[in-house]
Amino acid sequence: MEKIKVAASMELWPDHLKKLEPYCEIKRLPWTATDILPTEEEIIEECGGCEAVLFYTDPVTERVIRELREKGLRLIGCGRATPNNIDTRAAGEMGIPVIHAPGRNAHSVAEYTVGMMLDICKRISFTYHGLWSGRFLADEKDIYDVPDKKDVIWRFKDRENPRSSYPWGIDLYGRTIGIVGLGHIGQNVAKICAGMGMEVLAYDPFQPEETFESVCAKRYEDPVQMLPECDIVSVHLSVTPETKAMIDEEWFDAMRQDAYFINTSRAAVVDQKSLIEALSKKKIAFGAVDVMWDEPAPKNHPFFSMDNVLLTPHMAGISTDSKKWASEMIAEDLLNYILEQPLLRVWDR
Numbered sequence: 001m002e003k004i005k006v007a008a009s010m011e012l013w014p015d016h017l018k019k020l021e022p023y024c025e026i027k028r029l030p031w032t033a034t035d036i037l038p039t040e041e042e043i044i045e046e047c048g049g050c051e052a053v054l055f056y057t058d059p060v061t062e063r064v065i066r067e068l069r070e071k072g073l074r075l076i077g078c079g080r081a082t083p084n085n086i087d088t089r090a091a092g093e094m095g096i097p098v099i100h101a102p103g104r105n106a107h108s109v110a111e112y113t114v115g116m117m118l119d120i121c122k123r124i125s126f127t128y129h130g131l132w133s134g135r136f137l138a139d140e141k142d143i144y145d146v147p148d149k150k151d152v153i154w155r156f157k158d159r160e161n162p163r164s165s166y167p168w169g170i171d172l173y174g175r176t177i178g179i180v181g182l183g184h185i186g187q188n189v190a191k192i193c194a195g196m197g198m199e200v201l202a203y204d205p206f207q208p209e210e211t212f213e214s215v216c217a218k219r220y221e222d223p224v225q226m227l228p229e230c231d232i233v234s235v236h237l238s239v240t241p242e243t244k245a246m247i248d249e250e251w252f253d254a255m256r257q258d259a260y261f262i263n264t265s266r267a268a269v270v271d272q273k274s275l276i277e278a279l280s281k282k283k284i285a286f287g288a289v290d291v292m293w294d295e296p297a298p299k300n301h302p303f304f305s306m307d308n309v310l311l312t313p314h315m316a317g318i319s320t321d322s323k324k325w326a327s328e329m330i331a332e333d334l335l336n337y338i339l340e341q342p343l344l345r346v347w348d349r
């Protein structure tokens with residue numbers, strides 16, 4: 001079998017390359033592993049004559065696809081879950097399938113979400129930063145409202161304000177999480193939480209019953225009924241016209257005052273004003289947010305002056321392993337293409 005020509009700017013893992021090498025000649029594109037995005041001309045010049053091209057975030061326009069198709073392009077791969085850097089409509093019209101890597105970072109985001117949940121529920125970052133800004137373990141004489149003072153109490157105390165201390169955290173075992181959006185990431189969060197001894201509730205009208213059963217989640221048809229049951233609410237929605245700002249005042253009003261709210265999906269699904277108000281007026285206890293409406297978040301954003309919100313800079317999906325899963329999925333489908341087997345992950349939206 002003659003080897004097909006492939007160009008790639010996404011990383012391919014050695015194990016996956018080994019499987020492909022008998023069938024392909026793979027050219028590494030010069031901008032691989034750099035943050036520099038190529039121009040249309042560069043892509044056309046470097047990829048001309050290749051039957052398949054595997055991109056990551058490179059901007060693949062209609063012109064690029066058309067010109068490469070004339071030179072033999074038949075398959076586009078994108079090592080991302082959502083290939084929004086590729087003109088998928090144009091590719092579809094030209095009969096070129098776009099394979100992608102759905103859920104490539106679903107473990108990464110799910111683990112990060114649980115990490116944030118543990119952090120806010122156990123006050124890890126807050127006490128860490130407290131230490132740095134002069135809050136130390138209280139002396140035994142400073143300990144109050146503790147029945148047995150002989151216990152070693154890891155209690156923090158503010159030097160400037162001796163009566164203040166961090167509120168105590170909670171255990172997750174036996175607590176209830178409500179998952180909004182039970183897709184790739186939501187399902188992984190559900191599985192981890194069930195394994196930690198939490199009760200899992202979920203709202204996602206588009207998932208079949210089997211999905212809920214497979215992750216031990218109790219299905220809710222109405223989020224407003226689910227929310228008061230939850231100690232923690234974690235959002236894993238995709239952005240659609242319907243989900244934009246879907247999580248609004250009504251949701252925060254339905255949540256309990258001691259509840260925790262986590263969003264590692266997209267800021268767009270939350271109404272900004274309602275979340276700021278819920279946290280500042282203590283309608284809910286704590287928030288953890290990896291995604292902001294403007295990124296990077298402006299320095300004067302109210303979250304930066306609140307002591308009940310944990311902020312991270314859109315980090316949840318970034319891990320070495322998520323690139324490995326993408327490599328595995330794309331290599332598998334490239335091999336399917338070469339061996340004339342059905343493709344497993346073709347972008348169809």
Ligand SMILES: NC(=O)C1=CN([C@@H]2O[C@H](COP(=O)(O)OP(=O)(O)OC[C@H]3O[C@@H](n4cnc5c(N)ncnc54)[C@H](O)[C@@H]3O)[C@@H](O)[C@H]2O)C=CC1
Pocket residue numbers: 081103105106109180181182183184185186203204205206207236237238239240242243264265266290291314315316317318
């Ligand atoms: N923070 C980060 O670094 C990352 C964030 N993400 C984001 O996480 C989110 C989830 O990603 P995946 O789980 O991979 O997506 P997915 O497409 O597998 O899951 C989304 C779920 O939302 C549900 N949904 C859609 N409309 C709904 C509605 N109106 N009401 C309730 N549920 C609805 C869908 O049925 C689906 O099950 C996306 O917004 C994605 O962009 C993804 C990767 C990294």
Ligand SMILES: O=C(O)C(=O)COP(=O)(O)O
Pocket residue numbers: 079080081082083104105265314317
């Ligand atoms: O939504 C995010 O933050 C992502 O990282 C999306 O993942 P993707 O780049 O589509 O694989």
